[in-house]
Amino acid sequence: xxxxxxxxxxxxxxxxxxxxxxxxxxxxxxxxxxxxxxxxxxxxxxxxxxxxxxxxxxxxxxxxxxxxxxxxxxxxxxxxxxxxxxxxxxxxxxxxxxxxxxxxxxxxxxxxxxxxxxxxxxxxxxxxxxxxxxxxxxxxxxxxxxxx
Numbered sequence: 548x549x550x551x552x553x554x555x556x557x558x559x560x561x562x563x564x565x566x567x568x569x570x571x572x573x574x575x576x577x578x579x580x581x582x583x584x585x586x587x588x589x590x591x592x593x594x595x596x597x598x599x600x601x602x603x604x605x606x607x608x609x610x611x612x613x614x615x616x617x618x619x620x621x622x623x624x625x626x627x628x629x630x631x632x633x634x635x636x637x638x639x640x641x642x643x644x645x646x647x648x649x650x651x652x653x654x655x656x657x658x659x660x661x662x663x664x665x666x667x668x669x670x671x672x673x674x675x676x677x678x679x680x681x682x683x684x685x686x687x688x689x690x691x692x693x694x695x
Contacts, residue, residue, distance in 0.1 A: 555586040577616070577665040584613030595654045607654060612661075619662035632667040645669040 559573035573579050588610035595605045623630045633642045663670045
């Protein structure tokens with residue numbers, strides 16, 4: 548699955564805002580994905596490996612990735628308590644708590660991270676090597692708490 552259309556690169560500047568009439572004043576990862584979904588929809592976002600090592604990886608386009616992020620945003624906002632965009636409560640801005648993602652190494656981690664970032668939720672990712680130590684420490688702490 549390759550695109551015959553030329554790839555349009557966004558302009559961006561982290562130091563000063565660009566004129567917004569071009570629609571490419573990119574400041575965040577979700578904005579970059581949305582731009583590419585709009586202007587480069589059939590270009591490859593990533594290749595997702597499959598369990599069968601003899602099978603070819605599955606190509607995922609920018610349009611498919613953006614649709615997955617939008618669906619994930621809707622599911623998270625509806626089904627996970629505490630997941631919300633920043634909102635005003637009693638005259639102060641209330642942000643959702645940071646979410647730590649402990650997942651495998653497939654495209655799902657990117658979809659969840661982009662969905663949470665799009666909702667304005669801070670995201671932290673624990674690398675695979677650290678996860679085992681983190682979970683071991685958590686269960687040791689839990690065990691010690693329950694057995695003291």
